[in-house]
Amino acid sequence: MSGLRDGRRVVVTGIGVVAPGGVGTKQYWDLLTAGRTATRSISTFDASQFRSRVAAEVDFDPVASGLSQRQIRQWDRTTQFAMVAAREALDDSGVLGARDPLRTGVMVGTACGMTISLDREYAIVSDEGRSWLVEEAHGSPYLYDYFVPSSMAAELAHEAGAQGPVGVVSTGCTSGVDVISHAVDLILDGEADVMVAGASDAAISPITVACFDAIKATTPRNDTPESASRPFDRTRNGFALGEGSAIFVLEELSHARRRGAKVYAEVAGYASRCNAYSMTGLRADGRELAEAIRATLDRARLDPSQVDYVNAHGSATKQNDLHETAAFKASLGHHAYRTPISSIKSMIGHSLGAICALEMAACVLAIEHSVVPPTANLHEPDPDCDLDYVPLVARDHRVDVALSVASGFGGFQSAIALTRWDGGQR
Known part of the structure; x- marks a missing residue:
């Protein structure tokens, strides 16, 4: 297959980013081009018991990022990241006033879903893990949403007014590529003209750190966290966990050209x-x-x-x-x-x-x-x-x-x- 179906092509017209080192695409690019590292000692919980205590955390203020108190209570950190990134991407593209809701879809990738909220809620209903028979009445009213990653896609669809294809792709660490590929396929197949697509994960939590500790995949270089992640270096000894989200507006080319959209790149x-x-x-x-x-x-x-x-x-x-x-x-x-x-x-x-x-x-x-x-x-x-x-x-x-x-x-x-x-x- 050539990548073109009946002459349809797919381009990127909007970008939104929440990442370690800064919220927003400009801050993200500034960090990368400066060669600065955002890895540091884990600060969101007491990690002293773990082999690897290094991660790249997002300095994220949900209120400053435009989320309401109700949204902060309802949404896991993963969804909060995705929503803030999606809003930036939609604003960047200017597509909201120029699309058919029925021809607009959402696809979100995630490996771990709502890990932080599930970790927290299990601790509450199990009395910090002491009870095998949990007291579900003490759980959050949004606990079901945390079990179902599709709730994140549904929230983004509501934000974008998307009434076309909506779903989740979860293929572990390749989710961010695979979800974009799936979204592009939906446009090439004629199922949509606009897709809001990307990935989000916020999994810096005790359960995640414990799992990677067990297989020794993460770096134990805790004394120098800023230089802990060393790809292709002779002294490398594992990765540093991170968190964040990137969401894109993908459009069928003729749709983007009709409305005079800025095109960043083509997905070839x-x-x-x-x-x-x-x-x-x-x-x-x-x-x-x-x-x-x-x-x-x-x-x-x-x-x-x-x-x-x-x-x-x-x-x-x-x-x-x-x-x-x-x-x-x-x-x-x-x-x-x-x-x-x-x-x-x-x-x-x-x-x-x-x-x-x-x-x-x-x-x-x-x-x-x-x-x-x-x-x-x-x-x-x-x-x-x-x-x-x-x-x-x-x-x-x-x-x-x-x-x-x-x-x-x-x-x-x-x-x-x-x-x-x-x-x-x-």
Whole structure:
């Protein structure tokens, strides 16, 4: 399939971001291009009992972000992030007064759903875990909503006045790519003209930290949290948890042009594969990720030599960074050695289901500003990770084609290609 169905094409016309280091797209881009890290010691709960006590938290004031007291009480932090990001994206696009509600949809990705509220409510109804028979009467009246991530999509649909397709995609850490791909498919298939789509996760909680502690996936570098996440570095020893949200307005091209919308980029291709190998393990040869990249470029009608920037998964685990380096070499060939590649997880941590949406935002902004964000904390490159991972400092570099890749528990491997909008010729 070419990526074009009956001539339909999909473009990005609005961006909204809530991320560690700042709320809003401008603050986010300023952090990335400055190479600043937002990782720090966990402050939202007492993490002293855990092996890894480092995370990239969002300094988020829901009142200052425009949420009412009722919304703050009702919505989990994940939904609050998504709503604030969606409002920015909708305002940025100006689409609300120029769309048919029945041709407008919402798709949200998340890996962990309403983790913080569920963690809190379980502690309340179980008397801090002392009771097996819980007292449900002490739970929040919104407890059911916390169990059902689709409640977040429903709230966003209400905000956007969307009466078209609405749903949730949850494929672990690839959710942010997969949800955009699904939303684009709905537009290409003619099910919608406008999709409000992205991902959100706020899972910095005791249960999440305990789970990653158990498999030693997160960094124990607690004494220097600002430099704890070190993708592609010889001294890397795991990722730092993060949180946040990125939401986009996606439009069918002719719909966007009719209303004179600003076009940030075109979604040119995407693909997903599964390694059918291990829930958490990765093959060293990166074969499945390489195939997802090849399929993405084929769908976009792009040659590997046309890729100007790759936003890597770059989780800073030993196996991921080797696996990913092999995948780039297998899919891009010799061009892999000439392509700037970076991991923004070095600055904003790994926000699980939300991170790929945040990485897509970084790709769109790299195209917009012709700047490649760096990989922070990359002082001692691993000799086996021998590609251009843009250490420490952002780079002025024209980006016409940006590729973002993702790897997730369950063996999921996804990729998405974004291209500069050139007025019609690609």
